[in-house]
Amino acid sequence: MATNEPEHETRDAEEAGANEDEDTGAQVAPIVRLEEVAVTTGEEDEDAVLDLKSKLYRFDKEANQWKERGAGTVKLLKHKDTGKIRLVMRQSKTLKICANHFVKPGMAVQEHVGNEKSCVWHARDFADGELKDELFCIRFASIENCKLFMQKFNEVAESEVEKEESKDASETAGLLEKLTVEETKTEEKVKTEVEAEEKKKSEPEKADEEKKTEEAAPST
Numbered sequence: 001m002a003t004n005e006p007e008h009e010t011r012d013a014e015e016a017g018a019n020e021d022e023d024t025g026a027q028v029a030p031i032v033r034l035e036e037v038a039v040t041t042g043e044e045d046e047d048a049v050l051d052l053k054s055k056l057y058r059f060d061k062e063a064n065q066w067k068e069r070g071a072g073t074v075k076l077l078k079h080k081d082t083g084k085i086r087l088v089m090r091q092s093k094t095l096k097i098c099a100n101h102f103v104k105p106g107m108a109v110q111e112h113v114g115n116e117k118s119c120v121w122h123a124r125d126f127a128d129g130e131l132k133d134e135l136f137c138i139r140f141a142s143i144e145n146c147k148l149f150m151q152k153f154n155e156v157a158e159s160e161v162e163k164e165e166s167k168d169a170s171e172t173a174g175l176l177e178k179l180t181v182e183e184t185k186t187e188e189k190v191k192t193e194v195e196a197e198e199k200k201k202s203e204p205e206k207a208d209e210e211k212k213t214e215e216a217a218p219s220t
Contacts, residue, residue: 043088046078046079048075048076048077049077049078049085050076050152051073051074052073052074052145052149054071054089054139054140054141054145055068055070055071055139056068056070056071056074056098056099056137056138056139057136057137057138058135058137059134059136059137066137069089069136070092070096072089072090072098073089073090073092074087074088074089074099074149075087076152086100086102087099087102087123088100098127099125099134100125103153103156103160104160105157105160105161105163105164106157106161107121107122108121109121109149109150109154111146111150112137115139116146117139117140117142118137119137119138119146119149120137120138121136122135123136
């Protein structure tokens with residue numbers, strides 16, 4: 001004997017769905033009102049030169065193995081006033097800092113042996129709140145992104161070398177100029193002292209000559 005129960009169940013479900021979709025027009029006020037809070041990252045005065053998704057590792061010397069620092073976005077940030085560039089990487093979900101260091105003269109990043117999507121470099125890092133010598137390895141989703149990171153990083157390091165050389169040249173020129181000025185002042189001082197000494201010596205001689213002249217003059 002056939003039963004109509006599934007049809008009744010379907011009809012009841014449709015009616016229940018219609019009731020759920022019905023707009024009553026009632027407005028429910030939130031129990032807790034959340035205020036918008038401004039979050040500062042410390043990157044407000046910097047412009048991103050590079051911004052790529054990646055995964056970062058650091059070499060643990062004690063365990064003699066690579067350990068993951070986190071997955072997120074690595075950035076090269078240029079300060080608007082000083083022009084200095086630092087590398088910063090944060091974990092994607094927690095925004096915890098994985099790496100934070102300046103790109104300095106003499107630094108270089110190179111491809112990790114056996115993996116074209118990874119590269120390594122040494123740095124004095126401040127991610128943990130204190131300076132530490134770290135060996136980092138970073139891995140990208142593509143070979144292109146890895147090459148782009150290496151190119152930008154090395155370009156920045158080379159430009160810092162040129163800045164240092166220019167700074168040293170300016171300091172050397174300033175030092176030489178200062179020495180030249182001091183030497184000129186010394187020469188002028190010596191010349192003045194010699195002239196004063198000669199004048200001092202010549203005064204008695206001049207007095208003697210005047211005395212002799214007076215004695216030689218015929219009396220009237």
